[in-house]
Amino acid sequence: MSVIATPARQSTGGISARTVNRIVVYGLLALFALFYLMPLFVMLVTSFKTMDEIQNGNMLALPQAPTFEPWLKAWGETCVGLTCAGIKGYFWNSIKMVVPAVLISTLLGAINGYVLTKWRFRGHTVVFGLMLFACFIPFQSVLLPMATILGSLGRFGVTLRNATGFSFGLGNPTVNLVFVHVVYGLGFTTLFFRNYYEAFPTELVKAAQVDGASFFQIFRRIMLPNSMPIFVVTVIYQFTNIWNDFLFASAYAGTGDAMPMTVALNNVVNTSTGVVEYNVNMAAAMIAALPTLLVYVVAGRYFVRGLMAGAVKG
Amino acid sequence: MTTVATQIKLTPEHNARPRASVRSRLQDALPKIVLAPSFAITIVFVYGFILWTVYLSFTNSKTFPSYAISGPRAYQRLWRWTFESDPPSSWYTSITNMGIFGFLYIFICLALGLFLAILLDQKIRGEGMLRPIYLYPMALSFIVTGVAWKWFLDPGLGLEQTLHQWGWTSFHFDWIKNKDFVIYTVVIAGVWQASGFIMAMFLAGLRGIDGEIMKAAQIDGATTFQLYRRIVIPLLRPVFLSAFIVLAHLAIKSYDLVVALTSGGPGGSAWLPSNFMYEYTFKRNEMAVGSASAVIMLMTITAIIVPYLYSELRERPR
Numbered sequence: 001m002s003v004i005a006t007p008a009r010q011s012t013g014g015i016s017a018r019t020v021n022r023i024v025v026y027g028l029l030a031l032f033a034l035f036y037l038m039p040l041f042v043m044l045v046t047s048f049k050t051m052d053e054i055q056n057g058n059m060l061a062l063p064q065a066p067t068f069e070p071w072l073k074a075w076g077e078t079c080v081g082l083t084c085a086g087i088k089g090y091f092w093n094s095i096k097m098v099v100p101a102v103l104i105s106t107l108l109g110a111i112n113g114y115v116l117t118k119w120r121f122r123g124h125t126v127v128f129g130l131m132l133f134a135c136f137i138p139f140q141s142v143l144l145p146m147a148t149i150l151g152s153l154g155r156f157g158v159t160l161r162n163a164t165g166f167s168f169g170l171g172n173p174t175v176n177l178v179f180v181h182v183v184y185g186l187g188f189t190t191l192f193f194r195n196y197y198e199a200f201p202t203e204l205v206k207a208a209q210v211d212g213a214s215f216f217q218i219f220r221r222i223m224l225p226n227s228m229p230i231f232v233v234t235v236i237y238q239f240t241n242i243w244n245d246f247l248f249a250s251a252y253a254g255t256g257d258a259m260p261m262t263v264a265l266n267n268v269v270n271t272s273t274g275v276v277e278y279n280v281n282m283a284a285a286m287i288a289a290l291p292t293l294l295v296y297v298v299a300g301r302y303f304v305r306g307l308m309a310g311a312v313k314g
Numbered sequence: 315m316t317t318v319a320t321q322i323k324l325t326p327e328h329n330a331r332p333r334a335s336v337r338s339r340l341q342d343a344l345p346k347i348v349l350a351p352s353f354a355i356t357i358v359f360v361y362g363f364i365l366w367t368v369y370l371s372f373t374n375s376k377t378f379p380s381y382a383i384s385g386p387r388a389y390q391r392l393w394r395w396t397f398e399s400d401p402p403s404s405w406y407t408s409i410t411n412m413g414i415f416g417f418l419y420i421f422i423c424l425a426l427g428l429f430l431a432i433l434l435d436q437k438i439r440g441e442g443m444l445r446p447i448y449l450y451p452m453a454l455s456f457i458v459t460g461v462a463w464k465w466f467l468d469p470g471l472g473l474e475q476t477l478h479q480w481g482w483t484s485f486h487f488d489w490i491k492n493k494d495f496v497i498y499t500v501v502i503a504g505v506w507q508a509s510g511f512i513m514a515m516f517l518a519g520l521r522g523i524d525g526e527i528m529k530a531a532q533i534d535g536a537t538t539f540q541l542y543r544r545i546v547i548p549l550l551r552p553v554f555l556s557a558f559i560v561l562a563h564l565a566i567k568s569y570d571l572v573v574a575l576t577s578g579g580p581g582g583s584a585w586l587p588s589n590f591m592y593e594y595t596f597k598r599n600e601m602a603v604g605s606a607s608a609v610i611m612l613m614t615i616t617a618i619i620v621p622y623l624y625s626e627l628r629e630r631p632r
Contacts, residue, residue, distance in 0.1 A: 025433055025436050025438070026438070028433055029430075029433055029434070029438065029444055032430060032448065033444055033447045033448070035506070036447050036448050036450070036451060036506065036510060037447060038466070039459075039462035039463055039465075039466050039506065040450070040462065042462070042465065042466055042472075043461075043462045043465070046465065054471075058476055058479050059466075059471065059472055059473075059475065059476045060476055108351075108352055111348055111349075112348075112349055112352050115345040115346075115348055115349045116349070119345035121345065121346060125627055127349070127353055128627070129623060129624075129627050130353075130356060130357070130360075130361070131352070131353070131356050132623060132627075133360075133619065133620070133623060134356050134360040136563050136615055136619045137360065137364070137612060137615065138566055138567050138588065138608065138611040138612055138615055139567070140569075140588055140591040140592070140607075140608040140611055140612075141363070141364050141367050141608045141609065141611065141612040142359065142360065142363035142364060142367065143591075143592075143595070143608070144366075144367060144370065144379075144595055144601065144604070144605060144608075145362075145363040145366040145367060145370075146359070146363060148379060183355055183356075183359045183360075184359075184360075186352055186355065186356060187356070190352065214341065215341065215344045215345060215348075216344075240453060243455070244454070244455030244456070244457070245455075246455065246456065246457050246569070246570035246573070246574075247569055247570065247588075247592075251592075251596070262455055262457045262570070265457055265458070265461065266457055266573065266574055269461050269464075269574070270577055278465065278471065281461065281465075282461075282465065285457075285458050285461040285462065288455065288457065288458055289453075289454050289455070289458040292453045292454065292455070293450065293453055293454070295453070296446075296449075296450055296453035297446075300446055300449070303453065304449065304511075304514050
């Protein structure tokens with residue numbers, strides 16, 4: 001749609017209205033680009049400055065003597081609550097939580113989407129509707145019961161460990177968070193795969209059935225090999241969501257060594273003891289943002305598509 | 315759904331072997347067996363837990379859950395607090411903030427998103443570079459967004475200080491420390507984070523519009539403004555709806571942004587109902603009140619989402 005091609009009705013002498021128009025459009029676009037880039041830019045330059053330079057210099061100025069010190073300090077030395085060993089441990093906590101949660105929820109979503117489109121049964125819309133609604137609930141409405149259940153499981157885990165020497169992951173905050181994210185991510189992953197498989201030719205499935213292929217054979221041989229794009233979309237979506245989660249993380253692993261990155265970052269920034277080291281805070285924030293930013297840079301196309309799929313429903 | 319009937323007959327064994335063996339009956343039930351765990355999980359951990367929360371909201375739970383029903387006392391307290399504006403109760407602050415934040419966040423995101431999408435749709439050179447710039451904030455967590463904007467809006471360090479250094483010494487911008495204005499800083503950061511994504515939704519919508527309609531309108535002598543006002547924007551109605559749904563549920567769920575950006579604001583002046591719920595449940599030992607506020611949040615979202623999902627799932631037999 002090239003709309004601006006409307007005839008320039010009042011072309012005034014030298015510069016045509018069209019040119020003015022273009023200048024205005026590009027000017028506005030550039031202005032907004034600045035608006036979106038500014039906070040990231042400030043965060044980035046600040047993380048490479050010394051404290052001295054921050055206090056006496058300009059926020060927007062490039063670092064005069066770029067130093068990597070704040071990054072190293074954020075990674076290995078800064079205080080999160082009372083422990084001062086940097087955020088590296090929490091970074092790994094997040095990884096340990098995100099990887100299984102993403103894999104499990106994505107696989108379950110794939111098989112759910114397959115059943116809900118290719119093996120429909122009476123009431124499949126209701127089942128899907130109920131799972132879909134779960135995507136939208138404010139998690140505050142399940143927060144407390146989940147905390148109670150996780151607490152009981154934790155106590156049961158202690159009993160188990162006393163009896164058998166092994167707690168089977170019960171009571172482990174990371175395991176808990178994986179479980180929580182799988183449970184509350186299922187709606188989204190099922191939605192993604194359902195919408196994708198909806199457009200997948202049912203004839204192929206029928207033909208395979210006639211040839212005697214079983215339920216799982218069809219899934220493995222026909223659906224999965226053709227699901228690469230939606231796998232990428234779902235994995236990216238889940239990864240971003242789970243990595244960025246704060247509510248569950250602070251409710252179920254808000255203290256102690258198992259804190260995920262987001263909670264640790266919030267603690268670093270809001271610690272009020274001693275001098276606030278802004279450069280270290282900014283470096284920590286950058287480290288927390290890097291994985292999702294990286295995914296966005298590498299696979300931005302899929303990232304957007306995932307968000308859209310999540311937005312534009314069943 | 316017309317497909318249901320045809321697909322059941324699909325399984326060839328059905329007709330070939332009248333007496334179904336255990337094995338083949340298992341085969342028939344397999345899809346449901348596979349789906350069952352996910353469905354059961356949803357029923358228990360979503361709907362069961364919601365009922366549990368509703369139940370708790372009718373008890374007298376304080377620090378620990380108590381299971382003796384004690385009537386709608388929590389709701390009565392919330393109702394009373396709803397009108398306690400001077401000095402404002404935490405609940406009053408939370409819901410007025412929700413109104414301000416919800417309205418501005420949704421409205422500005424829609425307006426800005428549409429505006430940017432229209433600008434980007436003018437055959438822009440470098441669109442491929444601009445789009446990711448508008449969109450990347452969506453990849454950041456609310457915590458990182460909050461940390462970045464907290465710094466940027468801090469009167470002593472950020473924007474104000476910078477403009478002072480540039481000579482504009484009368485410039486004053488301390489909203490983030492001002493209890494009456496702190497919620498607007500949450501709006502700014504929220505809009506910054508989500509508007510690019512709304513732009514992408516509108517842009518996809520614009521690209522889907524049939525070029526012929528546009529040409530016809532132009533031939534009829536419509537100005538650019540008329541073209542958008544009368545043709546394009548009405549055609550984008552479905553996108554408006556989807557974008558509204560996304561923004562509305564993001565707005566009601568917003569929690570982390572307030573925590574990271576304002577730490578709740580001076581005296582809790584930046585609280586949203588989600589923060590209210592968290593504080594009352596986990597910090598102020600008023601579990602019943604916290605649960606009641608969660609139920610109210612849920613009902614608000616339900617009122618928006620259920621009609622939407624219903625219409626989406628019902629139509630289009632495909």
